[in-house]
Amino acid sequence: MKVFVTGASGFVGTAVVQELLKAGHQVLGLARSEASAAKLKAAGAEVHYGDLENLDSLCKGTAKSDGVIHCGFIHDFTRFAEVCAIDERAIEAMTAVLEGSDRPLIVTSGTALVSPGNLATEEMPSPFNSAWPRASERAAETAVAKGVRAAIMRLPPSVHGDGDQHGFIPILVNLAREKGFSAYIGDGQNRWNAGHRLDVGLLYRLALEQATPGARYHANTEEGITVKSIAEAIGTQLNLPVRSIGAEEAARHFSWFAHMAAIDCPSSSRWTQEHLNWQPNHPLLLSDIENGVYTGRK
Numbered sequence: 245m246k247v248f249v250t251g252a253s254g255f256v257g258t259a260v261v262q263e264l265l266k267a268g269h270q271v272l273g274l275a276r277s278e279a280s281a282a283k284l285k286a287a288g289a290e291v292h293y294g295d296l297e298n299l300d301s302l303c304k305g306t307a308k309s310d311g312v313i314h315c316g317f318i319h320d321f322t323r324f325a326e327v328c329a330i331d332e333r334a335i336e337a338m339t340a341v342l343e344g345s346d347r348p349l350i351v352t353s354g355t356a357l358v359s360p361g362n363l364a365t366e367e368m369p370s371p372f373n374s375a376w377p378r379a380s381e382r383a384a385e386t387a388v389a390k391g392v393r394a395a396i397m398r399l400p401p402s403v404h405g406d407g408d409q410h411g412f413i414p415i416l417v418n419l420a421r422e423k424g425f426s427a428y429i430g431d432g433q434n435r436w437n438a439g440h441r442l443d444v445g446l447l448y449r450l451a452l453e454q455a456t457p458g459a460r461y462h463a464n465t466e467e468g469i470t471v472k473s474i475a476e477a478i479g480t481q482l483n484l485p486v487r488s489i490g491a492e493e494a495a496r497h498f499s500w501f502a503h504m505a506a507i508d509c510p511s512s513s514r515w516t517q518e519h520l521n522w523q524p525n526h527p528l529l530l531s532d533i534e535n536g537v538y539t540g541r542k
Contacts, residue, residue, distance in 0.1 A: 248309035251316030259445030335383035426479035432472025440526035468510035
């Protein structure tokens with residue numbers, strides 16, 4: 245199968261490309277720069293120049309493919325509503341090309357806000373409102389209604405592993421270094437879910453090959469890790485104190501990231517694992533932190 249992959253040179257996308265090529269698929273990777281193109285060529289993928297705002301390039305890439313994995317996203321949280329709208333338009337453009345065919349489309353969403361405070365499961369719908377304007381799931385559901393074999397991949401708050409430079413764990417590590425201590429809010433018993441990037445790459449490939457239209461897949465290998473335990477592991481690695489802080493101090497300490505530092509978002513992937521025979525086997529989040537993946541202290 246020739247697969248068009250957006251976000252192909254990113255942290256998650258490179259794992260997806262690697263997995264697809266290993267399984268014998270061909271990859272057409274979207275690249276917006278020569279550096280991205282060079283990375284794709286080195287991996288063995290074909291390059292398609294463009295970006296998520298160039299709808300013509302997305303349509304042409306989709307037309308050349310037997311299936312699409314859309315894991316590209318503009319990670320600019322200072323204009324989050326705007327980049328969410330760009331994402332929706334990108335999915336709509338690729339959907340228009342896929343209509344009337346049996347070619348699969350896998351779009352990307354997240355588990356964090358599916359059901360805060362409760363165990364999120366695959367049958368639960370994702371919110372869409374002014375506080376969370378990411379519309380990828382809405383766009384996927386529209387694609388299904390138009391007869392496209394579209395499915396949704398929900399990523400955990402932490403997709404971790406070697407090479408992670410811009411995810412949530414690097415944010416916590418950098419804040420700890422800057423402030424001189426590793427922090428959590430209150431008792432720190434709020435939970436994140438997590439998945440290793442190589443396990444996530446495998447799941448994208450399995451979903452592409454076996455996608456059920458309209459299905460939601462959860463890419464977390466761990467249901468819940470307390471933020472306190474994450475902060476403690478970071479503090480140990482950096483040889484820094486670990487502190488509990490209150491909500492007012494958290495707003496100053498974490499800035500825009502305070503909401504995510506406080507969220508409680510356990511998530512199950514039991515149905516996903518059973519339905520796709522997904523068997524994750526890479527290191528867990530705390531193991532990666534304790535083994536120095538994020539601090540260089542192995």
